[in-house]
Amino acid sequence: MITTVSSVILVTVVLAFWFRLRKPRLPHPPSPPAHPILGNLKALPKEYNEDAYRKLAEKYGGIVYLNIMGKPTVIINSEKVANDLLDKRSVIYSDRPPLPFHHMTGLANTLTFLPYGTEFLKTRKMVQDQLTRKKCTLFEDIELAQRNILLQNLLASPANFATHVKMFAFSVVLKITYGHNMVSGDEFLKNSDVLEKMIGEAGGAGQVLLDFIPILRHVPPWFPGAWFSKFAHRIRPLIEELKEYGVDLVERNVSSGNAQVSFASLHLEDLNSEERKSKEELERLKWASFTFWTAGGGTTWSSLEGFFLAMVLHPEAQTKAQKELDTVLGHGELPGFEDRDNLPYLNCSLILQKRSLLRHIDLSRHMLTREDIYHRPSTFLPERFLPKPDGFEEPLPSAVFGFGRRICPGRWLAQSEMWIAIASILSMFDIRPIQNERGEDVLPPPEFHVSLTRCGHFTFDCDLLLFAEKVPFCEANRNHSNAVLCPGRIKQRHNFANSKSPRILATSLPLFLVTSSVDGVISLISSRFPEVHDGFLEAARADAQQIPMEHAQVSFDL
Numbered sequence: 201m202i203t204t205v206s207s208v209i210l211v212t213v214v215l216a217f218w219f220r221l222r223k224p225r226l227p228h229p230p231s232p233p234a235h236p237i238l239g240n241l242k243a244l245p246k247e248y249n250e251d252a253y254r255k256l257a258e259k260y261g262g263i264v265y266l267n268i269m270g271k272p273t274v275i276i277n278s279e280k281v282a283n284d285l286l287d288k289r290s291v292i293y294s295d296r297p298p299l300p301f302h303h304m305t306g307l308a309n310t311l312t313f314l315p316y317g318t319e320f321l322k323t324r325k326m327v328q329d330q331l332t333r334k335k336c337t338l339f340e341d342i343e344l345a346q347r348n349i350l351l352q353n354l355l356a357s358p359a360n361f362a363t364h365v366k367m368f369a370f371s372v373v374l375k376i377t378y379g380h381n382m383v384s385g386d387e388f389l390k391n392s393d394v395l396e397k398m399i400g401e402a403g404g405a406g407q408v409l410l411d412f413i414p415i416l417r418h419v420p421p422w423f424p425g426a427w428f429s430k431f432a433h434r435i436r437p438l439i440e441e442l443k444e445y446g447v448d449l450v451e452r453n454v455s456s457g458n459a460q461v462s463f464a465s466l467h468l469e470d471l472n473s474e475e476r477k478s479k480e481e482l483e484r485l486k487w488a489s490f491t492f493w494t495a496g497g498g499t500t501w502s503s504l505e506g507f508f509l510a511m512v513l514h515p516e517a518q519t520k521a522q523k524e525l526d527t528v529l530g531h532g533e534l535p536g537f538e539d540r541d542n543l544p545y546l547n548c549s550l551i552l553q554k555r556s557l558l559r560h561i562d563l564s565r566h567m568l569t570r571e572d573i574y575h576r577p578s579t580f581l582p583e584r585f586l587p588k589p590d591g592f593e594e595p596l597p598s599a600v601f602g603f604g605r606r607i608c609p610g611r612w613l614a615q616s617e618m619w620i621a622i623a624s625i626l627s628m629f630d631i632r633p634i635q636n637e638r639g640e641d642v643l644p645p646p647e648f649h650v651s652l653t654r655c656g657h658f659t660f661d662c663d664l665l666l667f668a669e670k671v672p673f674c675e676a677n678r679n680h681s682n683a684v685l686c687p688g689r690i691k692q693r694h695n696f697a698n699s700k701s702p703r704i705l706a707t708s709l710p711l712f713l714v715t716s717s718v719d720g721v722i723s724l725i726s727s728r729f730p731e732v733h734d735g736f737l738e739a740a741r742a743d744a745q746q747i748p749m750e751h752a753q754v755s756f757d758l
């Protein structure tokens with residue numbers, strides 16, 4: 201009897217295999233010719249090279265199949281295909297491939313790399329619930345406060361603009377994640393620099409041979425050529441430490457009653473009050489918080505750096521955006537979030553700038569610059585998105601933040617902080633290329649360092665000139681408009697050779713005043729702040745007159 205049953209099972213299994221082998225498989229998407237062993241390894245661009253992807257797309261279409269040493273890989277080159285697959289069929293296309301390299305480094309625990317499943321859904325919910333479009337309006341005060349600091353920093357040392365925008369991006373996101381106030385030389389920033397550098401050197405997921413030949417993970421760090429193993433051993437403790445540090449800090453602050461409301465503190469309170477603070481929940485919160493700020497800081501920073509580059513290279517777009525700001529805000533006002541819907545040209549510049557700078561591992565930038573969709577796609581032309589007759593009414597690129605269930609949960613926050621920073625910088629400054637000894641503009645090459653995001657760390661310089669046409673009074677924070685001036689220091693600042701009119705820039709406390717005419721400023725202060733006593737004004741005038749430069753910039757601390 202047993203023999204009969206075994207024989208039936210065996211025959212069934214053999215037949216099942218036979219039918220399976222005979223059953224025609226669905227054809228793969230178009231693919232370049234493959235090598236018998238390496239497959240399409242040679243067709244895979246070594247770096248994030250958009251030209252290589254463009255060529256693949258031109259030859260094989262919106263979806264290309266590559267067999268990388270036996271590992272099936274699909275490259276999506278069209279927004280429509282991406283929407284059809286990643287959005288409409290998101291139940292099956294929201295996973296992440298196994299990434300052995302990130303398992304070794306520890307990054308596989310971050311939301312970004314979690315495979316689709318229970319852990320992903322729980323962590324994603326934690327992050328997403330705090331970042332809805334509506335909830336993001338609660339962060340506007342944080343963004344405004346950091347915007348004011350950004351403007352002050354830019355004014356104080358324009359040449360360090362890249363550092364200032366980095367501080368801005370990380371300050372906003374660290375404040376939201378842990379309630380942490382960033383200071384210069386901040387631990388978070390130092391460590392994230394190291395992390396960013398290390399990840400940049402190693403290449404992103406899917407860039408390391410190990411991801412295609414997982415068995416290599418067993419190669420010990422000392423083995424010649426096993427740089428990835430050595431790298432993973434170095435970076436893992438740093439990631440682990442950073443992941444622990446933030447939530448530990450918040451836990452200590454919560455127990456001492458000093459915690460500021462933040463993503464981590466709200467979740468900790470929930471865990472405590474519902475008595476579900478298990479090790480597992482705490483670990484999830486730590487990884488979620490770590491993803492929150494690491495995913496949100498670098499991306500926004502590099503996008504803002506890209507904005508400086510775009511403005512240096514496209515002065516005509518800059519002038520148009522500034523004119524729009526002047527018309528809508530009136531002279532001398534800084535933008536607030538309530539102005540956002542009234543600045544269509546500026547908003548289109550923001551979209552375009554993100555489009556040209558960001559890409560993600562499986563989304564070719566080609567998708568965003570297709571000639572059959574966009575007229576002169578490589579040209580920086582913000583009006584392309586404006587409705588006709590002012591623009592070309594071309595479709596807004598949705599790919600920038602990804603698709604479907606993995607779409608960037610921080611997109612509302614990112615857009616809001618970038619908007620306030622860009623609008624404020626343009627209403628305050630002219631961004632221009634630096635000049636050589638012969639007075640000629642030195643244009644930076646539009647080059648990017650490519651890591652997980654296509655980002656800056658540019659090697660270019662630019663000049664920030666105070667927007668010369670801006671008239672007298674710029675109020676960074678309307679709530680502070682009635683601030684009382686107190687006697688303070690007067691500092692000598694850069695010489696703005698082009699300044700023609702007295703200008704005053706008030707960003708926040710302390711107040712900066714910028715002028716080419718001391719008398720102009722003094723009269724502005726006395727008309728704007730009647731409560732300022734004459735003694736202070738006289739002292740300020742005397743101090744300012746000591747400054748030997750013809751066009752000195754003067755600042756008063758409140």
Ligand code: HEM
Pocket residue numbers: 311312313324327373491492493495496497499500503554558559560599600601602603605606607608609610611613614
């Ligand atoms: C200009 C700024 C930003 C850009 C361009 C950007 C872009 C992206 C992209 C393309 C993805 C991948 C989507 C996919 O896999 O299909 C992503 C994922 C993610 N982003 Fe952003 N992002 C930005 C800012 C932020 C901010 C401010 C935060 C949080 C505060 C954030 C948090 C995340 C997280 C947690 C993920 C992983 C989501 C997941 O895998 O489920 N991002 N982002």
